[in-house]
Amino acid sequence: xxxxSIVCSVVExxxxxxxxxxxxxxxxxxxxxxxxxxxxEDALLFSYxxxxxxxxxxxxxxxxxxxxxxxxxxxxxxxxxxASVQSFRCPRxxxxxxxxxxxxxxxIKSIEIDEVV
Amino acid sequence: MSARIVELRQGILKKNxxxxxxxxxxxxxxxxxxxxxxxxPGAGKTTFLRxxxxxxxxxxxxxxxxxxxLETDNDARKLAESGAPVRQINTHGCCHLEAEMIxxxxxxxxxxxxxxxFVENVGNLVCPASFDLxxxxxxxxxxxxxxxxxxxxxxxxxxxxxxxxxxKMDLAEACEFDRNTAHANIRxxxxxxxxxxxxxxxxxxxxxxLDFLNSELDRRRAGAPVSxx
Numbered sequence: 001x002x003x004x005s006i007v008c009s010v011v012e013x014x015x016x017x018x019x020x021x022x023x024x025x026x027x028x029x030x031x032x033x034x035x036x037x038x039x040x041e042d043a044l045l046f047s048y049x050x051x052x053x054x055x056x057x058x059x060x061x062x063x064x065x066x067x068x069x070x071x072x073x074x075x076x077x078x079x080x081x082x083a084s085v086q087s088f089r090c091p092r093x094x095x096x097x098x099x100x101x102x103x104x105x106x107x108i109k110s111i112e113i114d115e116v117v
Numbered sequence: 118m119s120a121r122i123v124e125l126r127q128g129i130l131k132k133n134x135x136x137x138x139x140x141x142x143x144x145x146x147x148x149x150x151x152x153x154x155x156x157x158p159g160a161g162k163t164t165f166l167r168x169x170x171x172x173x174x175x176x177x178x179x180x181x182x183x184x185x186x187l188e189t190d191n192d193a194r195k196l197a198e199s200g201a202p203v204r205q206i207n208t209h210g211c212c213h214l215e216a217e218m219i220x221x222x223x224x225x226x227x228x229x230x231x232x233x234x235f236v237e238n239v240g241n242l243v244c245p246a247s248f249d250l251x252x253x254x255x256x257x258x259x260x261x262x263x264x265x266x267x268x269x270x271x272x273x274x275x276x277x278x279x280x281x282x283x284x285k286m287d288l289a290e291a292c293e294f295d296r297n298t299a300h301a302n303i304r305x306x307x308x309x310x311x312x313x314x315x316x317x318x319x320x321x322x323x324x325x326x327l328d329f330l331n332s333e334l335d336r337r338r339a340g341a342p343v344s345x346x
């Protein structure tokens with residue numbers, strides 16, 4: 001259950017990003033989370049409420065975009081999405097492939113804020 | 118007042134990644150090989166590492182280890198029996214090690230004098246996967262008592278490993294351990310990964326593992342990429 005520390009990093013980064021701005025309130029934080037990141041969406045959402053209390057992020061919405069695992073198959077010369085993380089095989093030819101092109105993401109994509117003009 | 122979207126496109130674990138990158142540079146500059154051991158609690162990390170340290174220390178290799186646990190220094194004391202310098206990291210509830218903890222515990226160790234630095238992570242097959250510690254090799258351990266499907270249940274950790282280590286092989290028969298299935302499951306999650314089978318108790322497979330470590334160190338010293346790169 002390391003989601004709380006991950007969410008705390010998010011809160012810290014967002015606070016840093018808005019420090020120079022006149023922000024009335026943060027409406028939403030948008031994350032991109034890879035299927036191979038080892039992070040659970042439910043645990044992130046649960047931790048978010050706790051971690052944002054008493055910060056400018058309190059009451060904001062956490063949106064999580066799930067990024068699927070994509071692998072490259074040298075045989076097919078094609079990149080494809082994996083249906084699950086239980087098997088790293090090209091869905092076309094069924095060969096194993098270790099060439100992972102996406103799915104490990106753990107990033108803050110953007111924030112939605114109300115700024116004082 | 119105006120509503121707007123600000124693109125950040127920033128890694129959530131950026132702080133850890135930056136610190137891990139700094140550690141990796143220090144390790145490279147010192148010419149040492151750093152190895153991060155991850156597994157579930159009870160997979161035999163400490164006994165395996167004690168055996169590894171003992172053999173390397175005996176053969177004149179300069180080794181040191183950091184060991185992470187929520188509480189107690191039991192593991193550090195057990196590892197110190199090998200004769201190698203060992204430091205305990207108590208995370209006090211944190212379920213994984215982070216790069217900052219490694220940096221803080223290296224203390225006055227002269228990295229230039231070391232050839233191998235081992236880090237025994239907190240026993241946990243989920244969280245340590247996300248935290249880079251600046252290691253060259255990540256070794257995921259799986260004991261024969263845990264079942265052959267562990268890699269399928271915890272794909273994130275096994276997929277991030279450079280080496281898969283099957284431990285407690287002396288118990289394989291008693292546990293009706295099916296090695297072919299275990300190997301197939303590991304390869305399904307991490308195609309091409311190097312797999313070792315060992316028993317720190319009987320010494321089975323340890324020579325092959327030590328040969329591998331020494332050859333990886335030679336590669337590092339020669340400026341060639343090691344297995345994790």
